[in-house]
Amino acid sequence: MEKIIVIKCGGSMIDDLSDKFFMDIKQMQENGFKPIIVHGGGPAINRLLENLQIQSEFINGLRKTTPEVMEVVEMVLSGSITNKLVRSMHTYGISAIGMTGSDSGLIQAEAKDFENLGLVGEVTTINRELLLKLLSMNLIPVISPIAISENSNEYYNVNADSAAAAIAVAMSAEKILFVTDVPGILKDQQVIETVSQNEVHSLIEEGVITGGMIPKVLAALKSLEGGMNRVMIVSGKSPLYKKGQFIGTTILKEQKVVSFG
Template sequence: MDGMIVIKCGGSMIDTLSTEFFDSIKKLQSNGLKPIIVHGGGPAINKMLESLQIESEFVNGLRKTTDEVMNVVEMVLSGSITNQLVRGLQANGINAIGITGSDGGLLKAKAIDKEKLGFVGDITAVNETILYNLTSIGLVPVISPIAINNNGDELLNINADTAAAAIAVAVKASKILFVTDVPGVLKNNEIVETATSKEMLSLIDDGTISGGMIPKVKAALHSLEGGMTEAMIVSGQSYLLDGKKIVGTTIRKELEIVN
């Protein structure tokens, strides 16, 4: 839908979102855009698991999610973090509503590998009508990346970057932004301002892009494959969202050569 913009807010940014961030959301709305926020929560989940003395491990960058871990993931993501973001938006004059991906079957998913990863899923469907309806009455949906399986009897933990990309593709968003605690993709300590999908893959292959930036870039590439024209990775402390200038890394599709 024209005017949709998906903003993925990294868990490490939740406690440090600046006034400029909320001002940017208001500017988006005043420019006729309809923001949708998807958030992560890794640091807060880690802290809660540690306090409850529940062991957790990562497999290929994904958190292995046992029954015990899933309960904590749901409590932290859909409870404290969603509510914290909604309160921040409301305090800054933005009408927002918290929703988990399992509400109304917003996000349907299937388990990736129960034996290796437990309750970790890949999204199979997005009920975009829910988001159209919420944004049409001026609400900003704040979504926690927890999905429900196709049978409706099991919750699944979804990587927030991939959830944001799937939602952006489903609602045909005009733009997707991954808001993180770094200013963008860095090469030799300098921001890569623009790059193509192919160039991003090369930077992953040569090790320039590593760690937590890899799933963000891959999710950005997935959104491009799904039909979007560009995706951005930006810092929550340094970007402007006034429809004119955004500081960070812009990733675009390769130009098609027409003979």
Template sequence: MKDIVVIKCGGSTIEQLSDDFFKSIKKLKEIGFKPVIVHGGGPAIKNMLTKLKVETEFVNGLRKTTSEVMEVVEMVLSGPVNKSLVRKLESVGVDAVGVSGSDHHLIEAEPKDLETLGYVGDVTKVNANFVYQLLNLEVVPVIAPVAVNKNGTIYNVNADTAAGAVAKALHANKLIFVTDVPGILKDKKLLETVTEQDVKALINNGTIYGGMIPKVEAALYSLEGSLEEVMIVDGKHSSMVQDGKIIGTTIKSTMEVV
């Protein structure tokens, strides 16, 4: 299905998503795309861990996920965060269904480093047929990045990684990273198309800086295998679909930019 668009919503962005963003999902469906949403939930997980007084730590930028932490991660991602997105989509007339990566073995994973990181998983397989079945029902799947192994053990998977794996497994037309900026800006002007090499140069010369760096690095990381382009779009300030076109910066693995 070349009309599939996988949209990754970061945990820090979810609360800032505008009504126009959800209306944009409806527009995507109306112009023939099949949206699939994969979301994070870091801030909500942090708040719940604090509320429940569950201790946690970060190792090399990843949350060490003990069995106690994993319970909270699954509860938050598959519960309030996931269902909040579903309700907001339904409120603008988009039929949506919330699923966890552990449902029907949608996302399978194995531990990245069980001793050091606990139940943090690397994706090994995506059940594309299950997602296709949902899309054929004309609903928008909203996927929480909780994975499972063949024995039923659950794992916490980075949402960027999960979104990239889902996009590749579905042979998606686009993978879109939703942020709080319109895309990559140079001299206050939106760059509509850049290459992987361009992005690295823009980071080196300071055009891309601060909090934008991890966002574009996550996009670059997804440019592997069959996925040849990703987009960075705005979910906070304006509609990401205008005149039937997705507005933002497209990053291509290789291309001559004219």
């Protein structure tokens, strides 16, 4: 069975990914893993929308996507960011292929709430066979979360966390990694190695998980609800894979006692 790993890179991390990040990706491949990368691009989209003086608003954490906004979203996600990641991979001798979720129906979606959110999509289908074929060629798919409708008449902006989770579930991935700017969930300056869903909620209530880490762990929990058994919070600035082990915080469905390392 393929050891598939889905790696979700937030848009805010793209410019800060370390050399070690890409070296670790190559090491994963050499150790038999099949990585799939899904990326966002919020900050870059915001900058271009501002430069073009196009208004944009968020509703419940999702960007309302008009046709005008959608054009910018596609330009940034499927253009500059995907290309940047693929070029970085090639620099480290990694064979990667940039894709949009609309390529060959890779990600199919339907409108999540067209009246209020416009062209924001909710994933309905993943083209599993296409990804398996690319992985069999030892290629790493680098995917921008632009989806296509079942009848191919419409394109949708899909939340990158949701797209990564849907791909991980469809591919029966071993785990999904959410790449952040910290080495995991921290308590008293130590990384929590393993934690359960229930414990995550407790850590938020206790104020251990705060600020920008909250949406990251909530996205991880959504992946568990979607069918994954384990997800990880890892760093894009420090080693994420060492001596055959992934480094960060693992969040499990099962109840576990918090441990530190």
